[in-house]
Amino acid sequence: MSGTRRACLDLQPLRGAHGTVRLPGSKSISNRTLLLAALATGTTVLREVLDSDDTRHMLAALRALGVACEDTDPRAVRIQGTGGAFPVKRAELFLGNAGTAVRPLTAVLALCGGEYRIDGVPRMHERPIGDLVDALRQLGAVIDYAGNIGFPPLCIHPATLRPRDEVSIRGNVSSQFLTGLLMALPLLGRRTRVLIEGELISKPYVEITLNALRQFGVPVAREGWAAFTVPGDARYVSPGEVYVEGDASSASYFLAAGAIAGLYGSGPVRVEGVGRDSTQGDVRFADALARMGAEVRMGPNWIEAGADAAARTAGRLRAIDLDCNHIPDAAMTLAVAALFADGPSRLRNIASWRVKETDRITAMARELAKLGAAVEEGTDYLVITPPSPWRPATIDTYDDHRMAMCFALAAFGGVALRINDPDCVAKTFPAFFEVLAGITH
Numbered sequence: 141m142s143g144t145r146r147a148c149l150d151l152q153p154l155r156g157a158h159g160t161v162r163l164p165g166s167k168s169i170s171n172r173t174l175l176l177a178a179l180a181t182g183t184t185v186l187r188e189v190l191d192s193d194d195t196r197h198m199l200a201a202l203r204a205l206g207v208a209c210e211d212t213d214p215r216a217v218r219i220q221g222t223g224g225a226f227p228v229k230r231a232e233l234f235l236g237n238a239g240t241a242v243r244p245l246t247a248v249l250a251l252c253g254g255e256y257r258i259d260g261v262p263r264m265h266e267r268p269i270g271d272l273v274d275a276l277r278q279l280g281a282v283i284d285y286a287g288n289i290g291f292p293p294l295c296i297h298p299a300t301l302r303p304r305d306e307v308s309i310r311g312n313v314s315s316q317f318l319t320g321l322l323m324a325l326p327l328l329g330r331r332t333r334v335l336i337e338g339e340l341i342s343k344p345y346v347e348i349t350l351n352a353l354r355q356f357g358v359p360v361a362r363e364g365w366a367a368f369t370v371p372g373d374a375r376y377v378s379p380g381e382v383y384v385e386g387d388a389s390s391a392s393y394f395l396a397a398g399a400i401a402g403l404y405g406s407g408p409v410r411v412e413g414v415g416r417d418s419t420q421g422d423v424r425f426a427d428a429l430a431r432m433g434a435e436v437r438m439g440p441n442w443i444e445a446g447a448d449a450a451a452r453t454a455g456r457l458r459a460i461d462l463d464c465n466h467i468p469d470a471a472m473t474l475a476v477a478a479l480f481a482d483g484p485s486r487l488r489n490i491a492s493w494r495v496k497e498t499d500r501i502t503a504m505a506r507e508l509a510k511l512g513a514a515v516e517e518g519t520d521y522l523v524i525t526p527p528s529p530w531r532p533a534t535i536d537t538y539d540d541h542r543m544a545m546c547f548a549l550a551a552f553g554g555v556a557l558r559i560n561d562p563d564c565v566a567k568t569f570p571a572f573f574e575v576l577a578g579i580t581h
Contacts, residue, residue: 148534149562149573151551156406157397159579163386163413165190165215166420167568168345170384171198171240172352175248175323178207180221180356182378187216188413189384193567194238201233201245221378224327229254229298237261237497237539237567239316242292243272247320249296250281251327257286259293263539266291267495272317275309279328303330311340311365314495319349322368326358331372340365341492342468344421351419355379386413388422390569392473393545395426395445397580399434400480400552402447403455408435409579410444417441425470432457432477432485459483468492469542475504476546478524479513479553491520497567498538507535507543511550532556541567548576 170190175198177184189195191214199209199217206227208220229252235241237260246269249256270290273283280302286293309317318340325332340346343365350360350368357377361369391411398409414423417440426443430436433451437444451457459481464471471487478485493500505517512527530553537543537560544565551557565572 145561145563147560149559151548151557151559153554153556154551154580155401155404156581157401157409157579158406160410160412161394161575161579163390163411164192164569165384166387167192167194168240168348168420169352170195171238172244172319172323172349173355173382173384174198174202174217174219175244176352176356176376177219177221177378177382178202178205179224179248179327180376180378181223182380183218183220184378185212185216185218185381187381187383189215189217190387190568191215192570193236194240197234197236197238198241201235201241204228204231204233221376224376226252226254230256232257233259235260235264237264239267239314243269243314243316243320244323246294246296247272247276247324248327250276250283250299251279251301251324253298254296255298256296257293258296263497264292268313269294269317271310271313272320275307275317275321278307279304301328303328304332306333306335308335308337310338311336312338313341314492315340315342315345318346318368322349322353322360322370325370326374326376329372329374332370334368334370336366341465344466347421348419355382385418385420386411387568388414388418388420388425389469389542390545391443392422392425392470393549393576394579395429395434395443396473396477396549397552397576398445399429399432399447399451399457400477400549401580402435402452403457403480405452408444408446410442412442415439415441415443422467422470425467425473428460428462428467428474429477431460431462432474432481454482456480456482459485461486461488463489465489472500472504472542472546473549475508475522475524476549479508479511479526479550481526484523484525486521486523488521490522497540498543500540500543503538503540503543507533507547510535511553511555527553530555534558534560537561537564539564541565541569545569545572548573
């Protein structure tokens with residue numbers, strides 16, 4: 141996306157959706173594999189890499205650290221691995237609001253023996269990182285907070301590391317802390333067991349990390365979700381070529397569009413790039429959508445959704461009560477789909493929303509209410525009662541890509557809809573609104 145960001149986008153009421161969407165690459169997989177390729181021995185070609193703000197921040201950081209990264213075509217990057225030793229030992233890195241870059245890079249750089257500063261946009265200064273810093277300090281890392289304690293920006297200094305047999309980390313705020321630690325520990329060359337304090341949230345994202353580590357030659361042993369062991373002989377080795385799956389979180393918007401449009405006799409919508417064989421937990425969004433009345437079909441690399449016979453007859457989706465801890469990003473799409481349900485829906489165990497790109501629980505409650513919904517906001521849940529009647533609304537997006545993409549589905553409500561700052565979708569899906577327009581009417 142180029143040019144000045146649009147102040148707003150007016151969406152006409154929608155009644156139909158049909159077609160096929162080829163998904164952009166997964167943000168979670170793209171940024172993990174970019175970093176692992178940089179740390180590995182050998183050259184890696186990454187194909188179908190997501191081209192977005194977050195991945196551009198990661199690539200810019202790697203280049204600033206002396207990693208040779210060559211764009212071989214619009215969706216492929218060739219990376220010459222460093223064997224775990226970044227050539228540049230002093231750098232200031234600006235990482236925007238990319239949690240998938242800030243958390244793993246903090247952990248890796250803390251064990252690299254250099255002088256680094258990690259910073260981002262003002263919202264990143266409000267996103268916690270203290271649990272990761274505490275775990276790294278157990279290993280002897282020297283990290284200072286340049287602002288508020290527990291939050292970026294960070295100053296990382298050379299340190300005399302104290303490798304330990306065990307290190308502990310809290311798991312109940314963000315799974316990215318564990319991801320960062322697991323990605324950094326192979327640099328120590330010592331067997332290390334990681335103990336999880338409290339409940340580990342967003343477990344499917346940890347699965348993505350474990351799959352990526354295995355792909356680059358580091359198998360991590362797991363004791364359920366309570367402990368993880370990185371082997372002492374761990375070394376990152378390039379697999380040569382990696383294909384990045386389509387983004388399962390992005391799939392949720394189009395699958396929901398197919399289900400909602402099915403209420404009006406339209407659909408289905410198919411997404412390509414993720415399916416039955418996906419490693420991403422957010423593919424389970426399709427199961428949640430089916431509970432709401434979607435008719436879902438799935439192949440190894442595609443998913444298709446319309447409305448089932450009962451939902452079409454009723455003209456409404458079915459209300460749900462769901463623990464959403466396993467699909468924290470895609471669950472936002474369920475919150476908007478709940479506007480089309482036959483009663484109140486409850487989305488539970490979503491406390492992690494509060495430390496994302498914005499406080500998504502509060503933001504979602506506020507914007508849903510604008511459309512006429514009755515919303516109950518709790519510390520870790522939302523209850524959404526559909527509008528009666530719908531109200532025209534101007535939706536604020538809080539510089540949060542998922543707010544913009546979720547609320548585009550509200551155009552099926554039959555009222556005038558304006559999305560403020562629509563180009564915030566550049567964080568993960570720059571062409572989202574153009575792609576949506578291509579399958580809707």
